[in-house]
Amino acid sequence: MSYANIWRRNLGFIRLAVITNLEYRINFLADAVAQPLFSSMIELVLWFAVFRSIGGGELAGFSREYYLAYALWAAFVARITSNWMYEFKMIEDVESGAINGLLVRPTSFFEYYLSQFMGYKILTAVISLIFPLAVAAYFHLPTIYSRIPGMLLLVTYFLLLVHCLSFCITTLAFKFNKVWSFTVAKNLGLWLVSGELVPLDLFPEAWRSFMVAQPFASAVYVPVGYVTGRIGHTALLTGFASTTVGILFFGTLGALLWRRGLRIYSGTGA
Amino acid sequence: MALAIRTEGLFRSYETYDKPEGVWNSVRGLWNRKYISKTALQSTDLEIHSGQIVGLVGANGAGKTTLLKILSGLIHPSGGEARVLGHIPWKREEAFLRRISILLGQKNQLWWDIPAADSFELLARIYDLPMARTKARSLELAELLDCTHVLHTQLRRLSLGERMKMEIIGSLLHEPEVLFLDEPTIGLDVVAQTRIRTFLSEYVRERKPTVILTSHYMDDIARLASRLLLISKGSLVYDGTVQEFMLKSEREQRVVLRYAEPLKEKFFLGDGRNLEAGGQEYTIQVTSKELPEMVRRLTQQATVQELKIEEADFEDVIRKYLETESRVHPSRSNH
Numbered sequence: 001m002s003y004a005n006i007w008r009r010n011l012g013f014i015r016l017a018v019i020t021n022l023e024y025r026i027n028f029l030a031d032a033v034a035q036p037l038f039s040s041m042i043e044l045v046l047w048f049a050v051f052r053s054i055g056g057g058e059l060a061g062f063s064r065e066y067y068l069a070y071a072l073w074a075a076f077v078a079r080i081t082s083n084w085m086y087e088f089k090m091i092e093d094v095e096s097g098a099i100n101g102l103l104v105r106p107t108s109f110f111e112y113y114l115s116q117f118m119g120y121k122i123l124t125a126v127i128s129l130i131f132p133l134a135v136a137a138y139f140h141l142p143t144i145y146s147r148i149p150g151m152l153l154l155v156t157y158f159l160l161l162v163h164c165l166s167f168c169i170t171t172l173a174f175k176f177n178k179v180w181s182f183t184v185a186k187n188l189g190l191w192l193v194s195g196e197l198v199p200l201d202l203f204p205e206a207w208r209s210f211m212v213a214q215p216f217a218s219a220v221y222v223p224v225g226y227v228t229g230r231i232g233h234t235a236l237l238t239g240f241a242s243t244t245v246g247i248l249f250f251g252t253l254g255a256l257l258w259r260r261g262l263r264i265y266s267g268t269g270a
Numbered sequence: 271m272a273l274a275i276r277t278e279g280l281f282r283s284y285e286t287y288d289k290p291e292g293v294w295n296s297v298r299g300l301w302n303r304k305y306i307s308k309t310a311l312q313s314t315d316l317e318i319h320s321g322q323i324v325g326l327v328g329a330n331g332a333g334k335t336t337l338l339k340i341l342s343g344l345i346h347p348s349g350g351e352a353r354v355l356g357h358i359p360w361k362r363e364e365a366f367l368r369r370i371s372i373l374l375g376q377k378n379q380l381w382w383d384i385p386a387a388d389s390f391e392l393l394a395r396i397y398d399l400p401m402a403r404t405k406a407r408s409l410e411l412a413e414l415l416d417c418t419h420v421l422h423t424q425l426r427r428l429s430l431g432e433r434m435k436m437e438i439i440g441s442l443l444h445e446p447e448v449l450f451l452d453e454p455t456i457g458l459d460v461v462a463q464t465r466i467r468t469f470l471s472e473y474v475r476e477r478k479p480t481v482i483l484t485s486h487y488m489d490d491i492a493r494l495a496s497r498l499l500l501i502s503k504g505s506l507v508y509d510g511t512v513q514e515f516m517l518k519s520e521r522e523q524r525v526v527l528r529y530a531e532p533l534k535e536k537f538f539l540g541d542g543r544n545l546e547a548g549g550q551e552y553t554i555q556v557t558s559k560e561l562p563e564m565v566r567r568l569t570q571q572a573t574v575q576e577l578k579i580e581e582a583d584f585e586d587v588i589r590k591y592l593e594t595e596s597r598v599h600p601s602r603s604n605h
Contacts, residue, residue: 005398012395020383023424101379103344106367107396262360263346266284266310267339 013112014119021120032124036079036131043071060201066228069141070199073224076132077151078196080125081158081219086117087166087183094173094261097268110254114163121159125152142228150236151223158218158243164250171254174261195221201230213238215246273353274448274480275318275341280350281504282311282336310336312504313350318497320447323474323481325495325512327488327588333504334484338450341482342372354448368397371446373437375453380425386436387421390443397444404443411439415469431462438466442473451483455490467493488588502592516587523561524580525554530573537571539564545571 021028051057051064059067090113093099102109136143169186172179191197193216200208200221211217212235222239225231287303289295311333318324326334339345341352343359343366352359357366373379380389387408394404412418415435420428425436434454441449454470455463471494474481485491491498491512498515500508508515528551537545545552556564561579568574 005395009395009398012392016381016384016388016392019388020381023383097377100344100372100374100377103362104342104367104370104372104379105393105396106364264284265345267335267344 009107010111010115013115017116017119018123021123028124031085032127033131036076036128039079040072040075040131040135043075044068047071060199062199062201062230065140066142066230067199068139069136069143069228070224070230072132072135072141073143073227074196074199074220076128077155077223078191078194078220079128080121080155081162081194082187082190083117083162083166084183084187086113086120086163087169088180089113090166090170091173091179091183094170094265095177095268100267110163110167110258113167114160117163117166118156118159122156125155144227144229147227147229150233151227154218154223154226154236154239154243157240158215158223161215161243161246161250162219164247164254167254168250168257171257171261174265190216190219193217194219195224199225199230213242215242218243271319271321273317274320274322275316275352275354275482277314277316277341277352278350280311280314280316280337280340280347280352281309282340282345283307283309283348309504311340311347314506316499316506316509318480318482320480321478322497323483323495324497324499325491326482326484326499326501327491328484328501329592332501334501335452336504337501338372338452338482338484342370342450343367344372368444369446370448370450371441371444372450373441373452373454375434375451375456378425378433378437380433380436380440382426383424385422385424386428386439389425389436389440393440393443399444407443408439411442414472415439416465431458431465434458434462434466438469445477446479448480449482451481451485453485454483455485455487463487463489470494500588500591508591515591522555522557522586522590525556525561525564525568526576526578526580527552527554527568527574528576529571530575533572539567 047064047067050059051067056064090109093102093109099109102112135141165186166183169179169182172182193211193214195211195217196219200211200217203211212221218239222231222235226233226236226239285305285307287299287305289299314337326337328334336345340347341354341359343354343362346360355366355369357363359366380386381392390404390408391401393399394401408421409418412421412435415438417432417435420432420436425433428436438454451470455466458466467490474494481494483490483494495512498508498510498512499506500515510518532550533545533547536547539545539554543554545554554564554568565577565579569577
């Protein structure tokens with residue numbers, strides 16, 4: 001099979017994601033606009049309250065504006081790098097046997113969902129990017145605009161790791177059937193270790209260094225820290241390196257679990 | 271003729287657990303589950319030649335879908351060997367998947383939220399088919415199935431029959447050499463069943479793919495298949511032509527007769543069958559062996575005004591055969 005064909009096929013999957021999601025336009029708009037809007041507002045209100053309670057000044061070496069900028073961009077980036085919808089769909093496919101339609105065709109489950117996931121995320125990201133850009137510009141929040149392409153590049157690369165994690169959890173459905181609670185647990189864990197809940201600077205130094213070195217920091221802390229000026233180019237490159245390690249580790253684990261899963265799969269529902 | 275499908279000692283068992291009723295047993299199940307092994311398919315040896323149309327028939331849970339799933343690469347067997355077009359199916363090599371197709375009557379394989387025309391375009395990309403040719407072919411097949419008017423409607427908005435027609439088109443776009451059809455007419459009304467049956471019959475005559483067809487509707491099998499495989503409790507219990515099967519089985523026929531006048535006295539036919547006195551019209555079930563003698567006796571009893579002999583249908587014959595098999599091989603029910 002030629003690369004041109006693989007490319008055409010994957011463009012077809014991306015097209016499928018766009019057509020399918022635009023079919024339910026209210027749901028799409030809520031996901032692309034309302035969710036980042038509300039989560040940003042919640043974070044902003046929270047950090048306003050924190051700084052009011054400590055009487056202004058600085059927290060862990062950064063001023064209120066830095067935290068507001070962090071909260072704004074973190075809400076936007078975290079929404080892109082979290083995976084609920086497609087992970088649930090993948091699990092549901094295995095549970096219900098809808099996966100059969102893919103197993104008997106010359107394509108792979110991993111590739112099929114990766115392309116759809118990336119296509120959908122890029123589409124919604126472009127729309128929801130307007131909100132943090134507008135708010136940061138209007139309130140003059142610390143944002144280095146020239147760093148936005150670097151941030152988006154890391155976030156896009158991190159999506160590959162997100163998909164590998166989702167793929168690993170999906171393969172567990174071959175054995176256990178219902179595994180949606182694993183998705184909830186994983187996303188809650190990422191909420192903390194990615195820096196979405198609070199910037200990782202607020203952790204004790206030993207913890208902070210450890211967590212920043214993990215690939216999960218590239219989900220929120222590294223790209224947001226980079227675009228808001230908390231961290232520099234070196235940290236961004238470290239983010240790329242640790243994400244690569246994560247992709248290799250979870251990609252290999254996923255492939256092994258997939259092979260084991262197919263051995264016990266009973267072709268449910270057909 | 272070349273072999274398209276060959277299996278040797280192919281079997282599949284799976285593990286499940288007992289689920290006693292009640293809340294307490296559910297709580298206990300958290301740490302203590304009793305796992306049991308079930309055999310879905312017993313050791314199966316099979317050879318199917320290219321271009322053969324094989325009807326695979328059995329009761330629910332007999333193992334026919336398991337066999338199809340293994341041969342199409344959907345699931346792994348627990349043991350044994352199989353080759354389909356020279357490939358080991360469960361390795362799911364791309365070259366193999368391009369040459370086969372499986373249609374699962376109880377499962378959508380096209381995309382629910384998009385029109386069938388979009389699904390066919392995506393299939394063209396997956397199978398690397400020329401787009402213009404795929405469009406022309408899907409239109410041609412849709413015309414044959416009389417469903418061009420719904421090509422641009424989302425799958426979820428179609429009736430069951432229309433959906434099945436779209437699934438059939440989707441499964442034939444890449445012109446598979448081996449076609450697995452699992453209950454292609456299930457749940458459809460008579461009109462849709464007939465349409466699909468006619469279409470498939472013409473398609474296999476024209477393109478000559480190797481086909482394994484399972485169906486609960488024996489008309490599907492009688493109309494399409496040249497070879498019949500009967501499966502019961504995971505084992506193949508009959509392998510031959512449909513005609514041979516009908517001859518071999520002790521077919522039941524119905525004799526419907528009307529005498530010129532009411533019978534004056536009770537007439538004993540044997541095996542607990544009687545014609546009560548005073549009646550004029552009677553229906554008697556007889557086996558094909560009994561038929562000549564029975565007709566002779568009935569016609570000697572009184573003046574016959576009308577006599578009809580009705581053939582038992584294929585479905586009844588198979589049901590009887592499978593029931594007999596269960597009695598003859600009770601061990602097969604102990605998985």
